[in-house]
Amino acid sequence: MATLYFTHPACRQHEMGDGHPECPERLDAISDQLLASGVAAHLLQREAPRAAQEALLRVHTPEYLESLVERAPVRGYAELDPDTAMNPHTYAASLHAAGAAIAAVDAVLAGEGEAAFCAVRPPGHHACPDRAMGFCFLSNVAIAARHAMAHHGLARVAVIDFDVHHGNGTEEALAGDDRVLMCGFFQHPFYPFCGASPWAGNMLNEPVPAYTEGAAIRELVAGKWLPALERFRPQLVLVSAGFDAHREDDLGRMGLVEADFAWITAQLSELARRHGAPVVSCLEGGYNLSALGRSVTAHIRALAGI
Numbered sequence: 001m002a003t004l005y006f007t008h009p010a011c012r013q014h015e016m017g018d019g020h021p022e023c024p025e026r027l028d029a030i031s032d033q034l035l036a037s038g039v040a041a042h043l044l045q046r047e048a049p050r051a052a053q054e055a056l057l058r059v060h061t062p063e064y065l066e067s068l069v070e071r072a073p074v075r076g077y078a079e080l081d082p083d084t085a086m087n088p089h090t091y092a093a094s095l096h097a098a099g100a101a102i103a104a105v106d107a108v109l110a111g112e113g114e115a116a117f118c119a120v121r122p123p124g125h126h127a128c129p130d131r132a133m134g135f136c137f138l139s140n141v142a143i144a145a146r147h148a149m150a151h152h153g154l155a156r157v158a159v160i161d162f163d164v165h166h167g168n169g170t171e172e173a174l175a176g177d178d179r180v181l182m183c184g185f186f187q188h189p190f191y192p193f194c195g196a197s198p199w200a201g202n203m204l205n206e207p208v209p210a211y212t213e214g215a216a217i218r219e220l221v222a223g224k225w226l227p228a229l230e231r232f233r234p235q236l237v238l239v240s241a242g243f244d245a246h247r248e249d250d251l252g253r254m255g256l257v258e259a260d261f262a263w264i265t266a267q268l269s270e271l272a273r274r275h276g277a278p279v280v281s282c283l284e285g286g287y288n289l290s291a292l293g294r295s296v297t298a299h300i301r302a303l304a305g306i
Contacts, residue, residue: 003304004107004116005043006100011120013089017077021251021287022135030119033293042306048100048120055102058146059139059173064130080132094122094137101144101282108278109152115279115303123284125167125240126192134192140282141240142173145180148236155179158234162264163242163284164252166195175199181232183225185217187254204228210253214260221264229271237272237279243286243295251287258298265302279303
């Protein structure tokens with residue numbers, strides 16, 4: 001079955017200044033590698049719509065959303081935290097990023113594809129209900145999960161996060177909701193310096209030390225994630241796909257390579273198929289451009305089974 005690829009030109013217009021690692025060139029690195037590898041020819045391209053306010057309000061407070069509109073600069077940058085700034089195009093890009101995740105959920109649940117990848121930015125897994133942080137403004141995956149449950153009536157949504165940083169915003173938005181099982185590994189101690197003590201029982205957080213390599217991560221996934229996911233029997237699998245745990249990425253200190261991301265994705269995809277659950281993956285981190293392009297290509301190959 002088809003694999004869908006959601007993106008939007010607005011996602012390239014958001015930027016946070018010269019030298020910032022979360023840059024528009026990240027999307028170029030992905031698209032270039034997908035074309036060079038031939039994988040792009042296997043994907044159904046879709047343009048990401050803007051997320052509706054109703055969907056955003058399932059995760060974010062009205063006051064926070066209003067503040068994003070009010071603080072958007074006419075020119076230059078508005079700094080929201082030491083790492084995170086808005087330019088005049090940031091809010092539009094964020095709406096398309098969240099909209100991609102929602103539209104991908106709608107499409108796969110309608111049977112238009114077995115899997116989807118959202119090549120969007122800004123990322124989302126650090127965005128909390130009431131504040132931006134860590135390069136993130138809207139909690140894309142949490143918004144998609146809430147949409148799947150509210151709009152489609154799903155009772156079991158799995159959320160997977162393999163970014164090098166803990167997805168604290170996603171956790172805050174979804175903790176305590178037994179319709180969700182969130183599985184994540186992340187370097188610890190490391191930004192955002194939380195996650196080792198989960199907020200609720202539906203959070204399977206696996207902190208790992210710096211310099212952890214692929215063999216240990218595969219053992220963790222096989223021994224802890226997959227049994228928990230089998231018991232959960234997901235109807236939908238959402239992935240916060242961060243690739244900054246790659247050994248070439250200077251924003252983390254872990255030792256994964258493309259083959260590890262492909263293996264994790266293949267395991268999740270196989271489990272999802274057994275339960276009749278489509279997979280929607282959304283780009284999070286990954287800042288070494290070469291490693292990012294190669295890793296996303298390996299991830300999408302595994303999603304698409306090519």
